Amino acid sequence: MMYDKILVPLDQSHNADLALRHAIGLAKKFDSKLYLINVVDTERIAMYGTGMGYVDLTQDLRKQAKELLANRMEEVKSAGVAGEAILESGNPKATIAKTAPARYDIDLIVMGKSGTDALERIFIGSTTAYVVRHTDTNVLVIADDGEDE
């Protein structure tokens, strides 16, 4: 038993940080390694950012993602937990549900229930809903704590 490798998808949301805190708690208990992942949504960028802006925007987002991952890795390290940061580009849903769990042999995905935007917060984030439906890996969905971003 049972959680050697835990995947935690991160974005800028409060719920993602909540999920990370839970994952750190589990990792301490089970001596697991955490894989923090951020996926730069290049498909979405391509939709809005045709033309010259595409490369700049992608680079901006990758830079932001790198900073986010580095920052959260500090949190993991200071808790005495082993961690690895993964920066991917592509479709976040498919990457989190399928590609990353297979590549890193993940036992558990820990993610927040709601998404970043207000509409998604009403029920369940579309990424979380997608991952629960489509992944072959166990998923731990962390409930909202009622706090706003």
Added chain:
Amino acid sequence: MYKRILVPLDGSHNAELALKDGIALASKFSAKLFLLAVADTPRIVAYGVGLGPKSNLFDDVTDRAQNLLDAAQKQAAQSGVDAKTILRDGNPKSVIAHDVPEEEKIDLIMIGKSGRDALERFLVGSTTDYVVRHAKCDIQIIRDRD
């Protein structure tokens, strides 16, 4: 982290996996397990009309559910985990997502992926989907990786 863990059981393979992981987690966190079986009375009424005396069918389902719970409780005890068994009538979705978590102050539900039959899944979406959407506590969805 977790003190009161709910595992709904329906006899499916994924529910068995959820039980196994639920026992392991409860043991690790010194948590109490709550084992739940729901006798789906609306469904029995829907399918059971004209099949004979209603009470026999209810008794049958209830006996099977109680056996499932007893076996699971025994399995937990073998790992030194204290488990309470709960047998309910009603709609599994709301019993699992709302009623029992609120009554027992559950902080984590361990649920097998799509424990119900394929037809219902096709028509209205699985119990698991409903619980993930509506329960207020943490939820872990367990599936067979093979």
